[in-house]
Amino acid sequence: MKIKDITNSTDGSIYLDLDDVLCDTAVAYLDLIDREFGLQIEFEQIFSFDLQKSFGLSDEANQHMFRCAHQPDFIININVFSGVSETLERWKALGHRLHIVTGRHTSSYQATIDWLEQNDIDYDSFTMVDKYGWEDTDHDLAVPLAAIRSRDYFLAIEDNMEMTKFLTSSMDLPVMLYDRPWNRTLSPDPRVERFQDWNELNSDYPGGG
Template sequence: MNIYVDFDDCLCETARYFSRLVAQMFGVDVPYEKIKYFNLQKSFCLPDDKYDELMIEGHTPGALLSYEETPGAVETINSWLDEGHDVKIITGRPSGVYDASRQWLDEHGLERVPLYCLNKYGRENFIKGSTFGLELEDYYKMHFDYAVEDSPLAFKFFDHLPDLKVMVFDRPWNKDCEFPGPDYKRCIDWKMIREIVG
């Protein structure tokens, strides 16, 4: 099996971190459970300048390395690798934070898994020509049987895979979204994800 796994809020608790960080930096009190939108600027009601400050602070190496693992993620992915499945972590993080992201994976026992920074959101700070930077045209040549994703904004990147089974990691910002089809299933934890893949 070929398995796509998103990084933030699937492997690690990114939004929980940002909920605490925005409170520390700007006194904005939006508990994790109240984050309504994948777009954190909208969820936290921040002007552009403060949102930029928040993103810069939250993407420093020290911050990225402090993100907590989502329970069960590492164990499940390593079990898939042991069973011979091909797993790729494909993130929308800018490629400038690749090194810290790679270090987080290695420190959490996921050194066997390749990491790609896919330009999902048209950001300008992607590093062209790197071994880990993935443009959409190259991504669309890949095949996956299963995907683990939390962001409704990323669902459109699965349209080229009509047989893909998408396991939507249950998060506050996807509670009310409509899934594109019957092959999308809400999963409350990694145990449920592991049972679906088998």
């Protein structure tokens, strides 16, 4: 899968992760830990998807961060990445169907739906998936990971290494991986192509316009 293949094809289903794919969640967390703990950490220092590890937090501080990060006012203020809505609009015009598949905690369901509307994200379906085995997941709202295995996507867009491995290995899906500090240790895989930002996806060729 190359970027140009997205625009050269039509009528396909695309899996879209949400956090750190459509929206700049990690940067919102950096602001949060600065405000709550006076901790200043640079984006490039987020070496692990496990933010407790990346930020060096105690269990108690981690629980506090997690609670703050699932408040509606935190979620609604996460910035959408530049170029997302234009790119999705373009793909919709090509006939693609856009399926948001998020591992976000179920307690943030309504705030997330509100965020998508507020940011003009056009999508065909929204699924909460128990990707990471969070405690306190509402299983009426989130489906198990195995439930998406039989879905017929032609492409996935992710930032998480473990999910990327699942998508390539268990679903044989090509993945566009948003290049982030926490996914740089992923072994090279011909089914995985990195991209740097949404303006790159909103072009026919990498670096093109």
